[in-house]
Amino acid sequence: MLKSYHPEFLTATILNWEHLLSDEFKQIIIDTMGWLVRQKRCTIYGFVIMPNHIHLLWKIEDGFERAKVQGALLSFTAHEFKKRINGDTEKLKSYRVNLLDRMFQFWQRDCMVKECWGEEFLKQKLDYIHKNPLQPHWHLAGSSEGYYWSSASFYENGESPFDFLTHYKE
Numbered sequence: 098m099l100k101s102y103h104p105e106f107l108t109a110t111i112l113n114w115e116h117l118l119s120d121e122f123k124q125i126i127i128d129t130m131g132w133l134v135r136q137k138r139c140t141i142y143g144f145v146i147m148p149n150h151i152h153l154l155w156k157i158e159d160g161f162e163r164a165k166v167q168g169a170l171l172s173f174t175a176h177e178f179k180k181r182i183n184g185d186t187e188k189l190k191s192y193r194v195n196l197l198d199r200m201f202q203f204w205q206r207d208c209m210v211k212e213c214w215g216e217e218f219l220k221q222k223l224d225y226i227h228k229n230p231l232q233p234h235w236h237l238a239g240s241s242e243g244y245y246w247s248s249a250s251f252y253e254n255g256e257s258p259f260d261f262l263t264h265y266k267e
Contacts, residue, residue, distance in 0.1 A: 102156055102157040102158075102159075102163060102212075103156065103212045103213060103214060104142060104154060104155065104156045104212075104213040104219055104265065105153075105154070105155060105156065105157070105163070105210050105211065105212055105213060106152070106153070106154055106209075106210070106211045106213055106219075106222040107151075107152070107153040107154075107155065107167070107208060107209070107210050108150060108151070108152050108153075108208065108209040109150060109151050109153075109170075109171060109204050109205070109208045110149060110150040110204070110205045110207075110208075111149045111150060111203060111204065111205070112191070112192055112194075112202050112203055112204065112205055113191065113205075114149050114150075115149060115191055115192075116148040116149050117148075117149065117178065117203065118146060118147065118148050118149060118151075120246075121181065122174075122178055122181065123146045123246045125174050125177045125178065125181075126146055126151060126170075126174055127146070127246075127259065129169075129170055129173050129174050129177075130144065130153075130170070130259075130261060131259070131260070131261040133166060133169065133170060134261035135261070137158055138157070138158055138161050138166045138169070139155045139156060139157050139158055139161070139166050140155060140156045140158065140263050141153060141154070141155045141248075141261055141262055141263065142154040142155060142156070142219070142223070142248075142262070142263055142264070142265040143222075143223045143226050143227070143248040143251075143252070143262070143265070144226065144247065144248050145226045145227065145229050145230060145244070145246065145247040145248070145249075146246040146247070147229060147230065147235065147237075147246075148235075152222075152225070152226045152229065154213070154219065154222055154223055154226065154265065163210070167208065167210075171204045171208075174203070174204075175201075175202070175203040175204055178203045179192075179201055179203070189201065216265075219265055220265075223248075223252070223265065226247070226248070226249075227241040227247060227248070227249040227252070228241060229247075230244040230246075230247060231244075241253065242254060245258075248262055251264075252264075
């Protein structure tokens with residue numbers, strides 16, 4: 098029996114915290130999130146894509162299992178990452194694992210998932226997501242909405258290049 102899900106806060110990290118996520122790789126994640134939403138597997142309320150990890154506020158839709166939707170996001174993006182760096186043997190070495198089921202791994206296996214039981218917790222996580230690029234050790238933008246790879250502009254001024262986003266109050 099499939100369960101009904103609450104919104105969740107998910108963090109997925111690149112193996113060994115490597116800074117893999119260039120703009121090209123970030124776009125792969127964006128495209129995959131959009132595909133999952135169009136397939137009605139999940140609703141995405143907020144996100145940020147950092148150089149070595151992502152944070153999502155999402156809800157798995159009824160009829161789907163979190164493990165399968167999360168697996169689709171991570172396995173498809175990993176497959177695309179490998180295709181992009183396949184010719185760069187030096188870079189590829191960082192992701193070689195030689196496990197029984199795979200030779201390469203891009204995402205750490207220990208994704209953090211926390212259910213968002215109330216609006217206050219959800220808003221706190223959304224705020225955390227949007228401020229992440231502004232942290233002193235990152236300083237990726239001058240303002241939350243100035244960081245392209247985030248849902249901050251969607252919430253700050255109602256504009257976003259990402260058509261798959263849904264406001265958490267909807």
